[in-house]
Amino acid sequence: MERRALIAVALSVFVLIVFQFIYVNPRIKKMPPPPQRQAAKNDKTPSPATPSPTTAAGTTTPTTQSSPSTSPTTPVVSEEEKLLTVQSQLYTVVLSSRGGVIKSLKLKDYKESTNKEIFLFKTDALVPAMTLGTREQGASTSAINPITLLPFGFTTTSEGGIINATDTKTVVFEFAKDNRHIRRTYTFHGNSYKIDLKDEVNGLDPYYITLGSDFYDDSAVSYGAHLGPVILQDMDRIEINADKKMDAALPYTGNIKWIATENKYFVGAIVPLTRPVESLIWKKDEKMLVGIKGSQAVNEYLLYAGPKKFDILKTLNVSLEHVVDFGFFSFIARPLFWALLYIDGFVGNYGWSIILLTLLIRIPFLPLISKGQRSMKKLQKIQPLMNDLRERNKKDPQKMQREIMELYKKHKVNPMGGCLPILIQIPVFFALYKVLLVAIELRGAPFMFWVHDLSSKDPYYILPIIMGITMLIQQKMTPTTMDPLQNKIMMFMPVVFTFMFLSFPSGLVLYWLVSNILSIIQQFYINKTPDQQPPALLSPS
Numbered sequence: 232m233e234r235r236a237l238i239a240v241a242l243s244v245f246v247l248i249v250f251q252f253i254y255v256n257p258r259i260k261k262m263p264p265p266p267q268r269q270a271a272k273n274d275k276t277p278s279p280a281t282p283s284p285t286t287a288a289g290t291t292t293p294t295t296q297s298s299p300s301t302s303p304t305t306p307v308v309s310e311e312e313k314l315l316t317v318q319s320q321l322y323t324v325v326l327s328s329r330g331g332v333i334k335s336l337k338l339k340d341y342k343e344s345t346n347k348e349i350f351l352f353k354t355d356a357l358v359p360a361m362t363l364g365t366r367e368q369g370a371s372t373s374a375i376n377p378i379t380l381l382p383f384g385f386t387t388t389s390e391g392g393i394i395n396a397t398d399t400k401t402v403v404f405e406f407a408k409d410n411r412h413i414r415r416t417y418t419f420h421g422n423s424y425k426i427d428l429k430d431e432v433n434g435l436d437p438y439y440i441t442l443g444s445d446f447y448d449d450s451a452v453s454y455g456a457h458l459g460p461v462i463l464q465d466m467d468r469i470e471i472n473a474d475k476k477m478d479a480a481l482p483y484t485g486n487i488k489w490i491a492t493e494n495k496y497f498v499g500a501i502v503p504l505t506r507p508v509e510s511l512i513w514k515k516d517e518k519m520l521v522g523i524k525g526s527q528a529v530n531e532y533l534l535y536a537g538p539k540k541f542d543i544l545k546t547l548n549v550s551l552e553h554v555v556d557f558g559f560f561s562f563i564a565r566p567l568f569w570a571l572l573y574i575d576g577f578v579g580n581y582g583w584s585i586i587l588l589t590l591l592i593r594i595p596f597l598p599l600i601s602k603g604q605r606s607m608k609k610l611q612k613i614q615p616l617m618n619d620l621r622e623r624n625k626k627d628p629q630k631m632q633r634e635i636m637e638l639y640k641k642h643k644v645n646p647m648g649g650c651l652p653i654l655i656q657i658p659v660f661f662a663l664y665k666v667l668l669v670a671i672e673l674r675g676a677p678f679m680f681w682v683h684d685l686s687s688k689d690p691y692y693i694l695p696i697i698m699g700i701t702m703l704i705q706q707k708m709t710p711t712t713m714d715p716l717q718n719k720i721m722m723f724m725p726v727v728f729t730f731m732f733l734s735f736p737s738g739l740v741l742y743w744l745v746s747n748i749l750s751i752i753q754q755f756y757i758n759k760t761p762d763q764q765p766p767a768l769l770s771p772s
């Protein structure tokens with residue numbers, strides 16, 4: 232029983248890690264499209280009032296008091312694309328008059344390992360971020376691309392200028408054509424990744440806004456990360472794999488908190504602030520897109536484009552912190568995450584912080600682990616007696632089982648005592664595993680010597696090899712009741728784990744290495760401690 236339980240635990244850990252490594256499970260709930268006519272009928276929100284003077288980069292353009300849907304006050308379409316650059320303390324964003332979209336967004340405080348600049352929204356994207364579109368007229372739900380991204384022309388009085396957004400700055404684009412009038416207002420904040428967006432819409436109901444295609448792809452260096460669209464519906468995080476095959480758009484209705492497109496450490500998200508909405512997932516030329524539905528009214532959104540730093544996202548107070556996926560054991564992972572940040576505030580090195588956190592986590596389990604190790608030692612001591620009982624009662628399994636249980640009782644041995652500490656620690660292990668996997672704080676964080684980035688694999692594979700050696704030592708020191716053949720098979724586990732850990736982030740390998748060293752120290756102490764039970768009890772009765 233004890234042998235099978237140990238094998239089951241080892242294989243369970245192995246399977247769960249491999250599962251995390253090669254597969255991210257898309258949790259998709261396909262829903263029918265909402266009834267468009269009924270939705271329009273129930274929408275009692277009045278149309279926006281006559282527009283006030285439009286500002287762009289601090290200038291104004293005159294407007295009239297006539298209805299914006301019938302008497303536009305701006306040029307019909309600006310065929311020539313005009314670009315406007317906004318310089319924030321945290322990013323550089325380029326806006327385009329063609330569609331009022333975000334042409335590109337470049338971060339200032341983050342770079343790739345090659346010192347290359349990071350563009351969350353790319354200039355050459357197939358579909359730019361914040362593009363507006365409408366559903367194709369008469370399109371069936373089986374249509375591959377039920378969204379037409381309209382080539383709106385917007386005008387602005389700032390032609391190719393630069394705005395320094397050291398504080399709050401507002402940029403307004405306006406479009407009017409064919410009884411359609413759209414005013415789009417961006418509000419930038421000097422020291423925040425948050426961008427406020429307001430769309431005042433007439434003559435376009437409903438419409439969709441998309442985060443665009445070609446969001447920054449860091450999958451080549453991001454082990455175990457989801458890349459692609461994600462939606463928060465109520466409190467359910469719904470991930471959609473970027474390579475998912477789709478023959479129709481997938482609508483999601485209900486309480487949509489936000490839509491986003493993400494990679495391991497960065498996210499672009501739209502949070503609706505004015506009314507419940509529908510979101511839509513679809514493909515365009517093999518590019519996965521996510522959009523959010525607006526209506527003929529004043530629609531306000533919060534746009535976030537930046538790092539997935541939990542404390543920053545939490546302060547926005549729009550549930551965007553849930554884009555940081557701490558996994559199934561998030562109720563354990565979040566306290567561990569805050570503990571890691573707290574320790575690092577004193578230590579100033581995330582490598583040593585991981586070591587100290589591992590020590591702190593280990594302390595509550597010391598009595599339980601010690602009890603389990605002593606139980607394994609007792610099991611090994613009575614192993615000859617158990618083998619003798621099995622041999623004498625091999626033709627009577629019931630009697631054999633009864634006498635073995637009496638043997639356990641006589642020597643006060645719990646056959647599951649060695650497995651229980653491992654089982655109890657598994658939730659904590661996977662919670663900390665997830666923390667070290669997703670925390671952007673470890674991105675580019677050095678430890679010592681050759682380890683310059685705890686979020687990347689060890690460039691020389693030294694930590695994984697040392698980890699494998701400690702795992703082998705720990706297995707050699709641990710008492711076992713396995714037969715020699717099974718014991719030899721289990722000795723392959725350190726080899727398998729070593730090869731698997733070669734591609735793991737250094738922070739994860741460091742945690743496992745320290746945990747192994749602590750187990751070796753504790754096992755050494757147990758092995759050197761004399762048995763409390765007199766040797767006389769280890770003789771057959």
